[in-house]
Amino acid sequence: MRILIRTSKWAIWARRFGSLALPLTIIPVLLHREQLITSADFTVVEAVAAGVAALAVFLALGAFGRLWITGDQGWSKAGWGLFFGIVCLLPFAYLGYEAMRYPMVDEVTTDSADPLPLVSPVRVAPTGSPLRDEIAAIFPNAQTRSYPVDATEMFAIVDGLVEARGWDVRTRRAPPTALDIGQINAIAVTLFGWRDEVAIRVAGTALGSVIDMRSVPLGGFHDFGENGKRIEEFLVALDQKITLTLRDAPQAAAAPDTEAPPLPEGDDAE
Structure with a gap:
C-alpha cells in the first residue's frame, strides 16, 4: 500500500509570498533612485512589500510547526519563504532603528x-x-x-x-x-x-x-x-x-632651488 505524503500548503504559500516580496522590495528602490516613480508611490509600494514579507515569515513559521506535527513535506519551501521574508524585512528594520535614533528634522x-x-x-x-x-x-x-x-x-x-x-x-x-x-x-x-x-x-x-x-x-x-x-x-x-x-x-615652499647660480660678469667668468 502506497503512503501519500502531502506538501504543506503553508510552506507552499510561504515560499510564494517570500518570492513575491523580494522583487517587490528591490525593484521600487531602483525605480525611485532613477526618479521613475515618486517618493509617495515608493512609500506605498514598499509598505505593501513589507506586509507581503511579514506574511511570508508568518506562514513559514506556521509551516514549520505543522510540518513538525504532521510529518508533511515542505521544509525547504518553508525555509526559503522564511529567508526571503527576513531579507526583505531587514531594510525596514534598519530604517526603523534609524528613525528611533535620530529626530525628525526639516534641515x-x-x-x-x-x-x-x-x-x-x-x-x-x-x-x-x-x-x-x-x-x-x-x-x-x-x-x-x-x-x-x-x-x-x-x-x-x-x-x-x-x-x-x-x-x-x-x-x-x-x-x-x-x-x-x-x-x-x-x-x-x-x-x-x-x-x-x-x-x-x-x-x-x-x-x-x-x-x-x-x-x-x-x-x-x-x-x-x-x-x-x-x-x-x-x-x-x-x-x-x-x-x-x-x-x-x-615642504613645497622650502624645496631647494635647483637652478645653477648665474656666472659673474667680467674676464674672470671663464
Missing part, C-alpha cells in the same frame, strides 16, 4: 542665523531652539569651519570633494576674489532613492575662509539622520584634506 545647517539659499522649491519650517540643541548634540561635527586658506583655493577643494561624492551640482558660483563668497548647491541621493539638497558656502575673510553647510530633505516624512551624517562626513573629510594641504605646503 540640518551649520548657520541657523543665516541659512544658505536653496534652488529647490521646498518650504523649510524654522527649526526651534530645543531641536537645534538636540541636533548639535547628535551631530557635534556639523559646525562652521574656519581655515587659513583663501576662498578661491578653498572653493576648488570643496568643489573637488563634491564631485568625488557624485552629487548632482545645480549651481556653482566661485568667489571672484579671496575676500568674496562662493556657493555650491547640489542634489544628493540616499541609498533608498530619497533626494536631499546640499548647499555649501565658502566665505573669504582676512584670515582665510569660513565654510558653512546646509542639507535639506526634499521628500519623505523622516530623513533617518542622513542630512546630519552627510554634513559631518563632508566636513570631517574637508578637515583631513586641509590638514594634508597645509602639511605639504611648507
Whole structure:
C-alpha cells in the first residue's frame, strides 16, 4: 500500500509570498533612485512589500510547526519563504532603528542665523531652539569651519570633494576674489532613492575662509539622520584634506632651488 505524503500548503504559500516580496522590495528602490516613480508611490509600494514579507515569515513559521506535527513535506519551501521574508524585512528594520535614533528634522545647517539659499522649491519650517540643541548634540561635527586658506583655493577643494561624492551640482558660483563668497548647491541621493539638497558656502575673510553647510530633505516624512551624517562626513573629510594641504605646503615652499647660480660678469667668468 502506497503512503501519500502531502506538501504543506503553508510552506507552499510561504515560499510564494517570500518570492513575491523580494522583487517587490528591490525593484521600487531602483525605480525611485532613477526618479521613475515618486517618493509617495515608493512609500506605498514598499509598505505593501513589507506586509507581503511579514506574511511570508508568518506562514513559514506556521509551516514549520505543522510540518513538525504532521510529518508533511515542505521544509525547504518553508525555509526559503522564511529567508526571503527576513531579507526583505531587514531594510525596514534598519530604517526603523534609524528613525528611533535620530529626530525628525526639516534641515540640518551649520548657520541657523543665516541659512544658505536653496534652488529647490521646498518650504523649510524654522527649526526651534530645543531641536537645534538636540541636533548639535547628535551631530557635534556639523559646525562652521574656519581655515587659513583663501576662498578661491578653498572653493576648488570643496568643489573637488563634491564631485568625488557624485552629487548632482545645480549651481556653482566661485568667489571672484579671496575676500568674496562662493556657493555650491547640489542634489544628493540616499541609498533608498530619497533626494536631499546640499548647499555649501565658502566665505573669504582676512584670515582665510569660513565654510558653512546646509542639507535639506526634499521628500519623505523622516530623513533617518542622513542630512546630519552627510554634513559631518563632508566636513570631517574637508578637515583631513586641509590638514594634508597645509602639511605639504611648507615642504613645497622650502624645496631647494635647483637652478645653477648665474656666472659673474667680467674676464674672470671663464
